[in-house]
Amino acid sequence: xxxxxxSEIEERMENTFQKGGANMKGLGSTLEGFGVNPIMxxxxxxxxxSTGPVNVANWVNNWAKSRYGANNExxxxxxxxxxxTTYAERAGLGRATLTNARPAFTGHNTWTTDPxxxxxxxxxxxAWHLLLQAPVNAHTPPVYLYDVVNTGRxxxxxxxxxxxxxFTKSYNEHNTDAVQQYGKQMLALLSDMDxxxxxxxxxxxxxxxxxxxxxxxxxxxxxxYAQDAKRILTVWGEPGKHLTDYANRAWxxxxxxxxxxxxxxxxxTVEKNMQDNTNFDQDKFNQALMAFELGWVENKLHFPDQxxxxxxxxxxxxxSKYASAIMAVK
Numbered sequence: 001x002x003x004x005x006x007s008e009i010e011e012r013m014e015n016t017f018q019k020g021g022a023n024m025k026g027l028g029s030t031l032e033g034f035g036v037n038p039i040m041x042x043x044x045x046x047x048x049x050s051t052g053p054v055n056v057a058n059w060v061n062n063w064a065k066s067r068y069g070a071n072n073e074x075x076x077x078x079x080x081x082x083x084x085t086t087y088a089e090r091a092g093l094g095r096a097t098l099t100n101a102r103p104a105f106t107g108h109n110t111w112t113t114d115p116x117x118x119x120x121x122x123x124x125x126x127a128w129h130l131l132l133q134a135p136v137n138a139h140t141p142p143v144y145l146y147d148v149v150n151t152g153r154x155x156x157x158x159x160x161x162x163x164x165x166x167f168t169k170s171y172n173e174h175n176t177d178a179v180q181q182y183g184k185q186m187l188a189l190l191s192d193m194d195x196x197x198x199x200x201x202x203x204x205x206x207x208x209x210x211x212x213x214x215x216x217x218x219x220x221x222x223x224x225y226a227q228d229a230k231r232i233l234t235v236w237g238e239p240g241k242h243l244t245d246y247a248n249r250a251w252x253x254x255x256x257x258x259x260x261x262x263x264x265x266x267x268x269t270v271e272k273n274m275q276d277n278t279n280f281d282q283d284k285f286n287q288a289l290m291a292f293e294l295g296w297v298e299n300k301l302h303f304p305d306q307x308x309x310x311x312x313x314x315x316x317x318x319x320s321k322y323a324s325a326i327m328a329v330k
Contacts, residue, residue: 001095001115002086002154004040006056013047014054033095035202035249036150038143039063039087057083068134069141078130078151085119085127086154097157098164099190100248100259102289103266104282105168112245121158125319125326128155132319136312142201145311149200152315153250156193159326163189167267176274183267190260192318198252198304199311205253206303208233223300231297234258239290253303258296262289 016024027048029041042063047054057080064079065071094112101113108115128151136145163186170178197203212229216222233254236243265288273280 001091001097001157002037002082002150003089003091003095004037004087005090006040006043006060006083006087008090009040009043010047010054010056013044014050014052017050033091037087037091040091067141067147068144069139072134074130074133075144078127081123081127081130082151085123086117089118094246096245096248097154097250098161099157099193099255099263100245100250102245102286103263105171105280109286110244112243113248115157115161117158121155121329122327124151124155124158125323128152128315128319129323132312132316146200146202148311148315149196149203152196152318153193153203155326156189156196156318156322157250159322159329160186160189162326162329167270171270171274171280174274176271179271179274183271186267187260187264189322190255190263192321193250194252194256194260195309196311196314196318197250197255199307199309199314201307203251204303204305204307205230205233205249205251206305208249208251209303210305227297235293235297239293240286244293252308257301257303258293261296262292265289265292 013027027044029044031041034041039060043059046059060079060083061076064076067079068075092114094110094114096108096113096115098108098113098115101115102109128148131144131148131151134144163182167179167182167186170182201207209226209229212225213222216225231237233247233249234245235241236246266285269285269288270280
């Protein structure tokens with residue numbers, strides 16, 4: 001989940017530097033939730049060496065240049081939008097797009113996957129569009145392609161909530177055809193997100209598992225570490241407990257085989273209830289979810305640890321596919 005308040009960090013850190021007095025001994029950062037908001041950590045550690053107030057807007061312009069590798073008006077405009085949207089509110093605990101949440105008709109089921117945003121997703125769509133305007137070649141820094149993927153997954157993840165709400169509204173209106181249509185769109189979007197994520201090395205479940213396996217000295221330990229690597233991202237410890245999805249990640253492999261499958265279970269169950277004219281039982285469904293989640297952790301599926309596809313090509317295709325629908329949201 002792209003989030004964090006750069007201006008607030010500047011204000012609080014500068015206030016501490018100016019008024020901390022003898023109690024100010026140093027600065028540290030808890031690197032929890034790594035791999036999603038690199039700009040936040042970079043700002044904190046840059047600010048640590050400042051000798052006075054930092055102009056956040058100018059700093060972000062320099063950040064944009066460093067990410068792209070050169071000055072580019074479209075990239076600077078994109079990051080200016082991000083500064084005033086995703087990076088203008090506190091990150092908070094338990095944040096995620098609704099794609100990563102345990103399925104439900106409303107809300108987000110558990111505290112660990114709060115998808116709330118306080119900006120218009122159309123603005124973020126425009127930032128994604130601007131990032132896609134900058135020319136890319138063999139010399140373009142890999143971090144820029146990561147920014148393209150990161151922004152795209154947030155845009156699409158935000159839009160998923162719109163589809164879920166449409167699904168719920170259709171269910172409440174007993175509109176079977178609309179429920180089926182929204183269900184298909186939800187599953188298609190999750191697959192499209194997986195395709196986008198698969199283009200970047202930093203967004204691969206397979207890479208995460210491969211790194212864990214490298215620490216093993218025996219085949220038995222290799223299997224144990226692989227399973228534990230999946231466990232920490234999903235059920236954390238045991239299925240259905242307080243920290244389920246606490247370390248959720250929008251990664252290729254995880255999106256397709258875990259989050260999408262959970263939503264497919266939900267959609268299939270709801271459609272079956274409508275067909276049988278029976279009520280959906282959330283508690284009963286949650287029990288089925290727990291069985292699936294534990295089974296997924298314990299399975300031995302192989303996940304690619306190398307990127308598949310071209311980031312810019314896939315991003316432009318998905319932008320073209322979803323832009324008009326996102327712009328039509330009221």
